[in-house]
Amino acid sequence: MSNAVITARGVGKRYRLGAAPVSDSLRDSLAATFSRATLLRVAGAMTSLGRGERDSDANTVWSLHDVSFDVGPGATLGIIGRNGAGKSTLLKILSRITQPTAGRVRIVGRVGSLLEVGTGFHPDLTGRENIFLNGAILGMRRSEIARKFDEIVAFAEVERFLDTQVKHYSSGMYLRLAFAVAAHFEPDILLVDEVLAVGDLEFQRKCIGKMGRVAGEGRTVLFVSHNMPAVRLLCRSAMVVDAGQIVREGDPAECVAYYVANGFQEDASEWTRPNDSGGALVMTHIASRVSGHQPRLTLELDVAVESRAPHKPAMVAVDVLDAAGVALMQALPSVEGFVACASSAQRIRIAIDLPPMIPGQYFATVWLGAHFSETLDVAERAIRFEVHDTPTTGRSHHHSPDHGAIVPLSAARCEPL
Amino acid sequence: MALSPSHSANAVGDGRPVVIIEPPRRWMPLDLRELWDQRELVYFLAWRDIKVRYKQTALGASWAILQPIFGMAVFSIFFGKLGRIPSDGLPYPLWSFAGLVPWAFFSQALTQSANSLVMSQNLLRKVYFPRLAIPIATVLSAAVDLVLAFVVLLAMMAFYGVFPTTRAVLVIPLAVLAFVAALGSGLWLAALSVRYRDVRYAVPVLVQFWLFATPIAYPSSLLPGNWRVLYAFNPMTGVVEGFRWALLGAHTTPGAMLAVSTVAAIVTLIGGAYYFRSMERTFADLV
Numbered sequence: 001m002s003n004a005v006i007t008a009r010g011v012g013k014r015y016r017l018g019a020a021p022v023s024d025s026l027r028d029s030l031a032a033t034f035s036r037a038t039l040l041r042v043a044g045a046m047t048s049l050g051r052g053e054r055d056s057d058a059n060t061v062w063s064l065h066d067v068s069f070d071v072g073p074g075a076t077l078g079i080i081g082r083n084g085a086g087k088s089t090l091l092k093i094l095s096r097i098t099q100p101t102a103g104r105v106r107i108v109g110r111v112g113s114l115l116e117v118g119t120g121f122h123p124d125l126t127g128r129e130n131i132f133l134n135g136a137i138l139g140m141r142r143s144e145i146a147r148k149f150d151e152i153v154a155f156a157e158v159e160r161f162l163d164t165q166v167k168h169y170s171s172g173m174y175l176r177l178a179f180a181v182a183a184h185f186e187p188d189i190l191l192v193d194e195v196l197a198v199g200d201l202e203f204q205r206k207c208i209g210k211m212g213r214v215a216g217e218g219r220t221v222l223f224v225s226h227n228m229p230a231v232r233l234l235c236r237s238a239m240v241v242d243a244g245q246i247v248r249e250g251d252p253a254e255c256v257a258y259y260v261a262n263g264f265q266e267d268a269s270e271w272t273r274p275n276d277s278g279g280a281l282v283m284t285h286i287a288s289r290v291s292g293h294q295p296r297l298t299l300e301l302d303v304a305v306e307s308r309a310p311h312k313p314a315m316v317a318v319d320v321l322d323a324a325g326v327a328l329m330q331a332l333p334s335v336e337g338f339v340a341c342a343s344s345a346q347r348i349r350i351a352i353d354l355p356p357m358i359p360g361q362y363f364a365t366v367w368l369g370a371h372f373s374e375t376l377d378v379a380e381r382a383i384r385f386e387v388h389d390t391p392t393t394g395r396s397h398h399h400s401p402d403h404g405a406i407v408p409l410s411a412a413r414c415e416p417l
Numbered sequence: 418m419a420l421s422p423s424h425s426a427n428a429v430g431d432g433r434p435v436v437i438i439e440p441p442r443r444w445m446p447l448d449l450r451e452l453w454d455q456r457e458l459v460y461f462l463a464w465r466d467i468k469v470r471y472k473q474t475a476l477g478a479s480w481a482i483l484q485p486i487f488g489m490a491v492f493s494i495f496f497g498k499l500g501r502i503p504s505d506g507l508p509y510p511l512w513s514f515a516g517l518v519p520w521a522f523f524s525q526a527l528t529q530s531a532n533s534l535v536m537s538q539n540l541l542r543k544v545y546f547p548r549l550a551i552p553i554a555t556v557l558s559a560a561v562d563l564v565l566a567f568v569v570l571l572a573m574m575a576f577y578g579v580f581p582t583t584r585a586v587l588v589i590p591l592a593v594l595a596f597v598a599a600l601g602s603g604l605w606l607a608a609l610s611v612r613y614r615d616v617r618y619a620v621p622v623l624v625q626f627w628l629f630a631t632p633i634a635y636p637s638s639l640l641p642g643n644w645r646v647l648y649a650f651n652p653m654t655g656v657v658e659g660f661r662w663a664l665l666g667a668h669t670t671p672g673a674m675l676a677v678s679t680v681a682a683i684v685t686l687i688g689g690a691y692y693f694r695s696m697e698r699t700f701a702d703l704v
Contacts, residue, residue, distance in 0.1 A: 105438040
């Protein structure tokens, strides 16, 4: 057991399937779904409660089963896996929110978990009050919060609103404040779950930057994420969890590749018009897919459109934006209007040859117009896609957006003058 | 970073804490040390409850005083005037208010702590800390109302010309007894409420029943002597009788009753704490 800070042996968590309906008052669940099947299930659950722990295996599911691993001091471990794979259960066990059904974990050092930002924020309290409350809930001492108070406020950029109740905050301010408190929490071992999934892009960037620094300071970080580029960028090791078990561990690039290769990753993205707005020509649905291999990736779009009033033939343009929302390029398949006004729905199929792009998240905006100055419909950032691999053969060093998103094909040679 | 080879209970050689996570056992230790380490959190949670309780109310913290005052008015009219209930030879309004002050604290603390876990379900699902901190903080925050109401009681005593003797100091251990009684019963109900939301609806009924099982509107001397000891198994009996004896100099010396009430309250608290701890493992999954 060397000097590992986390030692997990045979950890498992079993959930009872029948337990959910009786956790609310009995009448609620009866009123909600008054069917024979539910009644039977409730009756079954009640008798099983009476019996105590003895449950037939048919009524239980192992959300995590026989998981063993070691994490050394200063490690940054990325945990990837699809929804329901057991990643979050693992994190909840390590952070002691829920207890395992089997196995044993030994943790050396102060553990802090960020399963969400802003846990315990109270809308009626001011920003200042919530900083102290939230800090205490995370596990900070009052003196520690007081010492870091100015730094937290500066990080969150909420100086002017410190004495305003947070219920009057915009959602962006609220998140910034919540994350600022979390970011200044400095346990020996930090467990982070998908907190990057919330917030705007700028905010996500800030989170990634902060986490990178945390890892650089020698603290141990366990990071559950769907954000493959972030895992590759931040983590020095990784593991893939599927169906409650660790199916692969080791180098993050390898784990991400395994995850992608085994179809865990969804490369397709969809967009459906959220409301009935729109003019003469509207997009109702967009499906997208990235195909091919670096450096020759193709973004395929399938756009369903409907003509609702007479309109001139339309042309289509697609902007590709980086994670921060900066437009990188625009694809314009034709300068002639080719989408005619039609009585029935039509679909536009677009294929875009992407230039060699660095790994990361990208967005696409789809625009329809009769003329460059006459917009018919636009779906802003409707499509999200990810580039997983480097476009440069043999490169292992990570790419930084500071040097741009596109890696043009290039050649060079050295010869005597 | 040298690790001590021995498996010391709570820390390695360099002082870093060691946590062992294992499946729960039937009986979990109370782990009061961990709770003590987290006392600042208890303080912050109580402080939050106090800050938030009367936000957006026109009358604010005066509700802490108004509740027992209204109770006293109703009791004085119906039991004192119309029912002619005896009051140990003291003015009925003062006498009943002396009972209502600890009672208002108890009923508030019991109701709020019974609901405290369900109200904090987001915390239970997202962050770890000793779960006992939640109901303890709730009862502590209710104690602030007790202090406010107590000041009013002192003012009423002055109004009726009843002046406290040195015996009045005993109000402090009596308040602690009320605290123990409220927390003890609150722990039982809070732990139950996670699985059975019925608790939320049962608590108001229980509190109402409990009010009349406590000598607030009537003196315990109305009961036959041998029943009184049994009656004192309700810890609030001892508290209320004690308050009247310590502050107003009521003639009934509550010695035996107090002893029974104290034992009952302590047993309820210890039992409640262990029950709470044994149910704790299910909180995050069920709440």
